[in-house]
Amino acid sequence: MIYVGMDISSKSFMVHAINSKKKVVFNSEIKPTLGGLRQMIKDLGRQTKLVVFEAGNQLKWVALELKRIKGVHLHVVHPNEIKWISQSSAKTDKIDARKLAQLARGDMLPRKVHIVEGQVRQLRELISARHTLQSKRVALINSIRGCLKQEGYRLPEKFFNHVNWRVHLERMRLADTQKIILSSYMTSIESLHKAESELTSQILAIENEDIQRLQSIPGIGELSSRVIISAVDKVDRFDSKKAIAKYGALTPRIYQSGGVTHLGRISRDGRHEIRRVLLQCAHTVARMKSYEARPLRLFYERIKQRRGKKIAVVALARKLLTIAYGVLKSSTTYDPKVLDPKAA
Numbered sequence: 001m002i003y004v005g006m007d008i009s010s011k012s013f014m015v016h017a018i019n020s021k022k023k024v025v026f027n028s029e030i031k032p033t034l035g036g037l038r039q040m041i042k043d044l045g046r047q048t049k050l051v052v053f054e055a056g057n058q059l060k061w062v063a064l065e066l067k068r069i070k071g072v073h074l075h076v077v078h079p080n081e082i083k084w085i086s087q088s089s090a091k092t093d094k095i096d097a098r099k100l101a102q103l104a105r106g107d108m109l110p111r112k113v114h115i116v117e118g119q120v121r122q123l124r125e126l127i128s129a130r131h132t133l134q135s136k137r138v139a140l141i142n143s144i145r146g147c148l149k150q151e152g153y154r155l156p157e158k159f160f161n162h163v164n165w166r167v168h169l170e171r172m173r174l175a176d177t178q179k180i181i182l183s184s185y186m187t188s189i190e191s192l193h194k195a196e197s198e199l200t201s202q203i204l205a206i207e208n209e210d211i212q213r214l215q216s217i218p219g220i221g222e223l224s225s226r227v228i229i230s231a232v233d234k235v236d237r238f239d240s241k242k243a244i245a246k247y248g249a250l251t252p253r254i255y256q257s258g259g260v261t262h263l264g265r266i267s268r269d270g271r272h273e274i275r276r277v278l279l280q281c282a283h284t285v286a287r288m289k290s291y292e293a294r295p296l297r298l299f300y301e302r303i304k305q306r307r308g309k310k311i312a313v314v315a316l317a318r319k320l321l322t323i324a325y326g327v328l329k330s331s332t333t334y335d336p337k338v339l340d341p342k343a344a
Contacts, residue, residue: 002044005100006053007093008032008062014093015040016101019047027094032058034065041069048072052100054079055113063115074115081110116233123206124230130199131273137192140185144169147178147185166190209331214324216333218293219285227277228324235328244325248274250318278317285316292336296320 002025007014010032017026026044030036041049051066052075059076066074082103103109116124141160148155151174159165166186174182203226214225231248238244245251249270285293286300299319304312327334 002047002049003101003104004044004049004051005097005102005104006051007096007100008053008056008058009093010058012093013037013040014097016094016097017044017049018101018105020105022105027098029093034061037062037065038069041066041072046071050075050104052077052104052109054082054096054100059113059115060121064117067115075104075109076113076115077110078113114233114237116230119206119208120230120233123203123226126199126203126206127227127230127273130196130203133192133196133199137189137196140189140192144182144185144189147181148172151178160189210328213327213331213333217320217323217327218288218290218296218334219281219320220324221281224277224281227273228321231271231274232324232328235325238325241322241325245318245321247271248278248318248321250275250278250314250321274321275317278320279313281320282313282316285320286313292334295336 001020002017003019004015004017004026006016012029013032013036014029015026016024018024026040030040048071050073053062055076055078063074063076066072077100082100145155151172153172159168162168169182169186170179200223204222206226208229211225211229214220214228215222220228232238232244235244238247242251247270249272282300285296288297296316296319300312300316303315307315323334
C-alpha cells in the first residue's frame with residue numbers, strides 16, 4: 001500500500017507518498033491538472049494507493065478523477081477535523097502533505113467527507129448558484145435603500161415585493177447622479193431576478209421519491225425539500241437523529257464545568273443551507289392550522305411558553321429535520337398519528 005498525502009492549491013499540488021515501511025516514494029509538486037494528477041498516479045506504480053487531501057474548492061474534479069482510477073482509494077478530510085495541521089506553527093505545503101500521508105499510514109485519519117455525485121450533485125450546484133444570485137440581488141436592494149435613506153426616503157419593508165416597485169422609484173425626486181445609480185441597480189436586480197427564476201425552474205424539474213416523501217411533512221415544500229436532499233444526499237450515512245441535527249447546525253454547544261455538563265447556544269457548525277431553509281419551514285409550520293401540522297404546532301407552542309419564540313423556532317426546525325430523517329430512513333411519508341408532540 002502507498003499512502004499519498006496531497007496539499008491542494010490553485011497553483012500546484014504538493015504530493016508526499018510513503019509506503020508501509022515509511023519509505024518516501026514520492027515527494028514533489030505536480031501541476032494542478034488532470035494530466036498532472038494522472039502522471040503522478042502512474043509514477044507511483046501498480047501498488048494500491050490511499051490518497052488523502054483536505055476538502056476545498058477543487059474537491060469535485062480531483063475526487064471524481066481519482067475515483068475513476070483503478071487501485072486508488074480516496075479519503076477526503078475536513079480541515080476542521082485535523083486542526084493539528086491547520087494550527088501548527090510550522091505550516092508549509094510540504095509539511096501538510098507529509099502529515100496527511102503519515103496519518104493515513106498510521107490509520108489515524110478522521111471520518112471521510114461525503115462526496116456527492118450524480119443527480120444530487122446537479123441539484124446542489126443549482127441551489128448554490130441560486131443562493132449566490134439571491135445574495136447579490138439582496139445586496140443591491142440594500143444599496144438602493146442606503147442611497148434613498150441619504151436622500152430622506154425610507155422604503156417600507158416589503159417595498160420590493162410590489163409589482164410596480166421600479167415605477168415608484170423612478171417617480172422620486174432625486175439628483176441626476178442618484179437616478180443614474182439607481183437605474184443601474186434596478187436593471188441589475190431585474191436581470192438577477194430573471195436568472196434566479198430560471199435556476200428555480202431547473203431545480204424544480206429534478207424529481208425523485210425522497211423529494212416527494214419530504215413534501216409530505218408540514219412546512220416543507222417544493223424548494224425546501226430539494227435543498228434538504230441536496231445537502232443530506234444518502235441518509236444512511238447518519239447513524240442517528242442527533243448526528244443529522246448536528247450536520248444541519250441545529251444542536252446546542254456542549255461544555256463542562258466542575259464535572260457538570262451544560263448546553264450552550266446552538267452551534268453554527270454544519271450545513272448552513274439546511275439550517276436556513278428549516279428555520280423558514282418552522283416559521284411556516286408555526287402558523288399552520290391543518291390537522292397534519294397540529295402536533296408540530298403544539299410542540300412549538302409548548303416550548304414558546306417556556307423558552308420564548310426564538311428558541312421554539314429553532315427547536316421546531318430541529319424537529320422537522322429529525323422527522324425528515326425518519327421519513328427518508330424508513331422510505332415512508334409523514335404520518336401525524338405516530339408523532340408524539342411531547343417528544344423533545
